[in-house]
Amino acid sequence: MSGQAATTPTGALAEAVRRALGMVIDPELGENVVDLGLIYDVAIADGGVALIQMTTTTRGCPASGYLEEAVREAARGVPAISRVEVFMTYEPKWTPDMMNDEARRNLGLTGRRRL
Numbered sequence: 001m002s003g004q005a006a007t008t009p010t011g012a013l014a015e016a017v018r019r020a021l022g023m024v025i026d027p028e029l030g031e032n033v034v035d036l037g038l039i040y041d042v043a044i045a046d047g048g049v050a051l052i053q054m055t056t057t058t059r060g061c062p063a064s065g066y067l068e069e070a071v072r073e074a075a076r077g078v079p080a081i082s083r084v085e086v087f088m089t090y091e092p093k094w095t096p097d098m099m100n101d102e103a104r105r106n107l108g109l110t111g112r113r114r115l
Contacts, residue, residue: 010044017050017075018042024070027063031106033071037098040089048082050075055094064088 021042022034033039033054041053052071056064068086075084096109104110 013044013048013078013080014042014050016078017044017052017081020074020078021052021071024067024074026057027066028061029057029107031099031103033067035100035103037100037103038067038094039071044081048080050078050081050084051087052084053087053089055089057094059090 018034018039021039022032024033025031026033026036026038029036036057038056039052039054041051043051045051052075054068054071056067061067068088072084072086075081096104099107099109101110
């Protein structure tokens with residue numbers, strides 16, 4: 001899956017979905033899934049189908065089901081989205097370096113070296 005440039009209509013819709021996903025909070029870390037780097041890709045297929053590739057912080061994470069459903073529901077709330085498909089992957093493996101600076105700062109990880 002590969003998202004299109006944000007200047008295209010589907011790119012703008014993918015960005016709207018990504019913004020909506022920013023409302024989904026990881027219950028263990030208290031940060032949103034976008035800032036944590038758990039959302040690997042958002043693409044829009046024909047007919048307004050959102051294709052979301054995501055991960056969790058660890059394989060077997062107890063919050064996996066919750067996060068997948070919360071992502072699906074948040075994306076469904078975006079106008080023009082007709083259906084949502086969420087693909088859970090563990091490749092590449094998530095690391096704290098995938099977080100944005102704000103999430104890293106909020107979790108007290110600002111002194112860590114980025115790989």
